[in-house]
Amino acid sequence: MSLEKESRKYRNLFSGDDLIYFTKKIEQTDLCIGALKNLNKEAEESIKKYRQLIKDYIRRQPVFLHSLVPVKPLFDAPLIVKHMCHAAEIAGVGPMAAVAGAVSMYVAHDLMPYSSELVIENGGDIFLAGSRDRTVSVHAGKSLLSDKIGIKLKKDELPISVCTSSGTVGHSLSFGKADAAVILSNDACLADAAATAIGNIVKTAEDIKQALNKVKKISGVTGALVIVGSDMGAWGNVELCRM
Numbered sequence: 001m002s003l004e005k006e007s008r009k010y011r012n013l014f015s016g017d018d019l020i021y022f023t024k025k026i027e028q029t030d031l032c033i034g035a036l037k038n039l040n041k042e043a044e045e046s047i048k049k050y051r052q053l054i055k056d057y058i059r060r061q062p063v064f065l066h067s068l069v070p071v072k073p074l075f076d077a078p079l080i081v082k083h084m085c086h087a088a089e090i091a092g093v094g095p096m097a098a099v100a101g102a103v104s105m106y107v108a109h110d111l112m113p114y115s116s117e118l119v120i121e122n123g124g125d126i127f128l129a130g131s132r133d134r135t136v137s138v139h140a141g142k143s144l145l146s147d148k149i150g151i152k153l154k155k156d157e158l159p160i161s162v163c164t165s166s167g168t169v170g171h172s173l174s175f176g177k178a179d180a181a182v183i184l185s186n187d188a189c190l191a192d193a194a195a196t197a198i199g200n201i202v203k204t205a206e207d208i209k210q211a212l213n214k215v216k217k218i219s220g221v222t223g224a225l226v227i228v229g230s231d232m233g234a235w236g237n238v239e240l241c242r243m
């Protein structure tokens with residue numbers, strides 16, 4: 001199976017018969033959105049806005065794009081850029097480690113006035129808002145646990161982000177070998193950056209404990225799940241279920 005086909009399996013991570021689903025792809029940004037109505041036009045405007053802000057900023061501070069360590073933003077950087085830099089500093093990674101989570105959350109904030117229920121997936125990073133319980137399936141590549149377990153999210157936990165880093169699935173940079181390093185946080189930028197941070201630690205199943213010990217120290221993270229092969233470890237407010 002190609003990486004592209006494998007990555008599109010993320011589109012099966014969430015569902016809800018109360019929502020209308022549509023996709024919006026602009027250059028490298030490829031969102032799957034569930035809302036109470038089709039918000040294609042609004043989503044396109046929002047994605048273009050934030051992509052342009054980030055692209056313009058990279059021209060001003062090129063190190064922002066490639067750095068693997070935290071970067072101090074310029075004083076007049078856009079809010080989304082400052083948010084990414086702050087999350088990256090907390091997690092100890094480069095700011096672009098937070099980009100998928102940032103785009104999903106900022107686009108969601110633009111769309112929430114039009115839809116009280118909202119789910120946005122961006123490269124396996126999921127932002128959920130609304131007043132209904134939801135369940136997110138965990139995709140972990142070729143692990144025997146992949147797509148067989150889910151994380152239950154109660155309505156009083158929303159809005160929340162569920163971000164995943166993997167050393168075996170997709171194109172995102174990871175120095176680890178985790179099939180899935182999943183982070184829960186109300187801050188999507190932080191969830192994305194923290195998922196990268198703990199994913200980088202995990203080379204074998206023996207590293208799961210070390211990764212979870214690290215995530216405990218990241219303020220703002222509410223839960224974590226790490227899967228390597230047939231081994232799994234979880235910490236925090238993570239309610240697992242069978243799919």
